[in-house]
Amino acid sequence: MTASRISHWAQQAFMLTSLLANTSDFAAVDTSRTMAPTSITSFQAQFTVAPTADVGAPLLPNIEDPNARDAQVECPGYLATHLDLKDCGFTAQLSLLGEACDVYGTDIQDLVLTVEHQAKTRLHVNIQPSHITPENGSWYILNETWVPAPQQEECLDASDLVFSWTNTPSFGFNVTRTSSQEVIFSTDGSKLIYENQFIEFVTSMDEGYNLYGLGEVIHGLRLQPGLTRTIYAADAGDPVDGNIYGSHPFYLETRYPRVQGGNTGSKDSSTSHGVYLRNAHAQEILMHDTNVTWRTLGGDIDLYFFSGPSQTEVTSQYIQQIGLPVMQQYWTLGYHQCRWGYENWSMTEEVVNNFAKFEIPLETMWNDIDYMKGYRDFDNDPIRFPYDEGKEFLDRLHAKGQHYVPIIDAAIYHPNPWNESDAYQVFNDGNETGSFMLNPDGSLYIGQVWPGFTVFPDWMTMSASKWWLQTMAAWQMKVPFDGLWIDMNEVSSFCVGSCGSKNLSQNPVHPAFKLPGEPGALVFEYPEGFNITNATEAASAQYGSSTQAAAASKTAGPSSTTTDYLRTTPIIGERNINQPPYVINHVHGDLAVHATSPNATHHNGVKEYDVHNLYGHQLLQNTYRAMTAIMPGKRPFIIGRSTFAGSGNYSGHWGGDNFSKFTYMYFSIPQALSMSLFGLPMFGVDTCGFGGNSDEELCNRWMMLSAFFPFYRNHNVLGAISQEPYVWESVMEATKVAMNIRFQLLPYMYTLFYHAHTSGDTVMRALAWEFPKDALLADADRQFLLGSAILVTPVLTQGHTTVDGVFPGLVEGTDVYYDWYNQSAMNVPKKKNTTIEAPLGHIPVYVRGGNILATQEMRMTTREARKTDWSLIVAMDKDGRANGTLYLDDGVSIEPEATKIVIMGGQVAVLADQARRNVTTLRVDVFVDGEFTDLDLPLANVTVLGVAAPPASLQVKVDKKNVTACVEYCAERQRLVISDLQQVLDGKVWRKNWSLTL
Structure with a gap:
């Protein structure tokens, strides 16, 4: 989470609000009675850093400077x-x-x-x-x-x-x-x-x-x-x-x-x-x-x-x-739940149990910095997150096929050297091996992050890599995690320069801002659109806010209208590291603000000025290598925040600290598509929003949208209202609808990841990329494709029950699309941009003709889902053809002992029978290459879309032999379903090549 974001929230004069579960009623409440968790940490800070500690030089970006050369x-x-x-x-x-x-x-x-x-x-x-x-x-x-x-x-x-x-x-x-x-x-x-x-x-x-x-x-x-x-x-x-x-x-x-x-x-x-x-x-x-x-x-x-x-x-x-994207473990494509505010193991497990109670699939439980002792990496709070209790909980979690991912921050706490009770072995081990960045004079560079004054691992030393591995391995023995969440790795610091160098006696210190949930913190606004859905209450709240604002304006001093900007002059032959003469348009202004300073020095003499953008990437590299050593043979699951070109070779990425607003739900799509270009296909955002209070409509829409992103996680900030999908009944039902589709598509999504990992293909795709002839799609980023087969058209605007979308190639007659829900072909619209019905709880999803999808059923975990029967969806193109691929392996290993590639092809032909009526013949061919056998399960049914005439025969043949099956044809939807196939192929659908004809 971002400190600058939280500092911004702490300055807002909005009432803290609480959402009553399963209703849309809000009321102003005291922070001690909010339903959101308010316990933030077990340590008691002795000193609060001054807000001026993170204020840099007054700079004017060159592009805004009228006097720039x-x-x-x-x-x-x-x-x-x-x-x-x-x-x-x-x-x-x-x-x-x-x-x-x-x-x-x-x-x-x-x-x-x-x-x-x-x-x-x-x-x-x-x-x-x-x-x-x-x-x-x-x-x-x-x-x-x-x-x-x-x-x-x-x-x-x-x-x-x-x-x-x-x-x-x-x-x-x-x-x-x-x-x-x-x-x-x-x-x-x-x-x-x-x-x-x-x-x-x-x-x-x-x-x-x-x-x-x-x-x-x-x-x-x-x-x-x-x-x-x-x-x-x-x-x-x-x-x-x-x-x-x-x-x-x-x-x-x-x-x-x-x-x-x-x-x-x-x-x-x-x-x-x-x-x-x-x-x-x-x-x-x-x-x-x-x-x-x-x-x-x-x-x-x-x-x-x-x-x-x-x-x-x-x-x-x-x-x-x-660097090709890392191949993900299969389970990582399941649903993930997190929030800053699960304040102990009991609360964490209660959330897990609630998912089971409401029969919502849950794959992975996450913990934010709540679990840490004083926000220190690799150190659990002994009261709220003790190791023995945690191991028992994680044993229960793993027994159910579920997983656990904790957060790790980039900064390491520097203990107070004058306080023996403040000892921190993780720091001692790193310091003794020379694993932390330095000041130009060779002393430790000491910034400030969540735990107080901190140091920063120097990834340009072998000692830091070794120390990181050893420390992580020791902690994993106490907390058997399944993946890691790397945060704050830009690398972030809440003060300018080595602010802790002469202040260590004050450690631990509190950030310069109040955290959400702390007494006196003024935090979150009413959810977006509250004025629409709760007009009376909103008017009252608005009156209170405007009265406060008016009172504040009477006591505020005069505002400054002029600023003296710092402009540095080049000195021939020298570099000004901290204040370079050219000022980039940096979001924080001064390069040293909210980050380690440019003059922070690595042990090899390299300045952070020259390599700042690499810090997060190097941390991800070292975490990946450590995890391969700790869990030999398993693909590491890492989600990181700061990335560089090639980071996808080691980790996935989430979209950072977004807001609970419809605008940010929209922005998640272009952000994901851009990450596809950068080789980071394992991407998702904080569903329902991280900052601020979500509401029922927004979370309903967002939980459905994110079900079609590779990384699917709900996460929000401390002090905000709860937004787990079971908080609102309609969100819970919408989530199940979307998850049901996602689970059916998981084998397809996993196959897309295989192609990304081996060839550099994209998983989420912009319409312009799949339809390069259509210049009108150059700006299209409110819809997207999963691979080439699935078109998603979400509602992104509050209060709307329809959405405008395009079906590329449909008007032109080159492409066919089938509604996922009723499995019928879309009618050709009169204009390219067409309006689609999308009431709350429904996300329009379409199968593009010409594709064959191998699907499985939804269960509470991916482990159980992978045991279900297979089905085929054969969506014919305008010429009556379709094809598809399926990749199979154990879903875990970096180098699986066995794999399998399945190539599928389908064709329908319409001909006239003896009575001169149009009838259809069908052929589906499957070609199997590989020795992996664990998923050679029964075939339940084959659904063929785009069948313009009834079948010529009701006799199904597999490899030219008659088999017993049920054949149903729906003329209205032009759909053919062949079911009761579990006994064909001896119940092992991917064991060998086969052909099905009708």
Whole structure:
């Protein structure tokens, strides 16, 4: 959870409200009587940090500064000379064309350009100083141990990407796709600026360009001109358009054929390409009308171009280079429940029991920082979460096929050295092995997070990795967890600089803000739309709030209308680490605010300034390696907050500290789709919202929507009302409806993860990616696809009982869609955007024709669901064909002993019988490859959608032999169901190849 978010809440003058279960009535209540948990921790802080501790220098972002210098105007650019051809490319020298401008740092006089044709679809362009010494190397070169670099694969006479350059008026270059002769990247007409703390290059863009990626950010999927994307890992509670947790300097650009009237699409497909800047420094990307300007505060220019030409190919090409997504254990696709406020083992188990009582599937129970002793990692509170009681609870949980995931924060408590009772062995072990980051003078860097003054593991030391493993292994013996939740790993600190260095005698300390649920904390507002559903009560609450606001305004002092901003001037040959001359548009302003300071120093001498964006990624890497050692052979399950390019190779990600608002439910979709581009398919958000109070309608809609996200978890903040799905009857029923569909689709979702893990495919997909010919879908991010087969169209607006959606290809006659619930084909609408009925408790879901889905039934856990009979849904396309794949393994092992791939194909044909009536013949073929046998269970039924005429025969044959089965045909829905098949194939459907005919 985000401290800045909680600090913001603590300043709000809203009444704390409590929701009465199964009703929509609200009343103002005293915090001691709220139904939400209020116990926050067992330790008693002795000292509260001053709010000024987390206030940085007053800075004005360069893009908002009217007095900012323009490097494109002031700087001379470079001249390319001394071309040297290599086997797969060339090198050249770049020399400054005139006098140094030193706008935001010291100009580098001589650079080296390296161009490599690494593969047919990948081009590498690198620009770095010609003289790199051990002293300045970390400023420019990103270590391949930390972030692997794509390597040379083959030298080809014909590459799909060609590099060309010019010296007129200064060095610039073009990258051209040979197959289409498109220039996909061009710096011609702009200048290259390369200084020790500032790099800038500009690429021209077509008007109305379609750009995706450049995250992490809360925004719509498509990035429009006029935006600025800042890449700097920040502990910031999901501000719209601000930089947040992840750092992903990659974009996908899609271009549609130009037709009359402009960018409206044609019969020809679009083309896509990708650009990856392998650089971990703070970055800023400015999207102008006709160009994109890329700025970084250091590093080299290490560009990789991916030629596609489709989105599917671009994403796969990129993800295969940064690291394929980790294969998830099957159980992780079940439902997860969490909140900050399950204050002891008894309350935690009570929630588990409530899910069983109301017959709602529950796979995994989570604990937030409530379980910790004084918020310390790897240390349970002995009163509320004792180890012996916890082991008994977890034994009961595991016996039912359920799982447990606790939170781990990135910071480690530094005990008070003058208080023996404050001893903390975890710190002692790390400190003795030199595992924590330092100040420039070699002393410990001591910031402040939840437990008080804290230190931060230095992931650039082997000692920290070893200490992390040993500490985690010792704790896992006491708390047998099944996965880990990594939080605060941006890395977050609640004060500027090493604020604890001279204050350790005051430890433990309390943050500068009151936590939700603490006496005196003013926290949560009424749920969104409360004024609509509870008009009388809302008017009364509004009067009270306005009266308080008026009283406050009378006593408040005059507000300041002017600010003296700090502007630093470059010093030739030196770097200003803490206050770089160029000010990025950072959500917290000063780089040191709410994070470790840029001058925090690693044991190898590298400054956090140069590697800040990698901290969370390295923590995830080390956690993954530790878990593989602790649980040999099992796939680690990790959900992390701060990520970098390639983090999907180690973990999944959740969307951070969102709000209980319909807007944030919508934003979850483009956020998830962007994470698909970044190679992080295991993604979900805090369903029903983390911050603030949810309500029945919002939670109803959101629990249904999130059922179609890979990571499905409900989580909310301390002090808010409860929002487990059983709190409201309608939410409970809606959840069961959505979960029933999800469980049937779990084998399909697991197969999608297999393809993501092996090929870099996406799991959640934007409509534009699956339908590249339709330019009207470029902005579509209120619907999405799971793989290519399932279209989801949720209601995202309060009070609405219908939703507008599109069925790509339906109007054009190329695609068919079947309603999941009644299994009939959608009628062709009169217009592309059509209105769909969606009363509360219903989420429109459709099967796209041309797909075969192997399904199983819902049970209370995935373990039990995997024991149920199989069914096939065969959804025919307009030509009467369908196909599908199914991947099977033990669902646990990193390297399973046996696996199985099932390829399915189906076909219907309509012909005339002897009476000249139209009848249908059906054939379904199954091809099996692999030795895995555990899921060779009976086949219950085959449902065929899109059967225009009754079957020619009611006799079912499997491998040309008559079998006993029930055949039902519904002419109205054009649906054919073949059931009672459990005895065919000796009750083992995936044992061998087979064919079913009718």
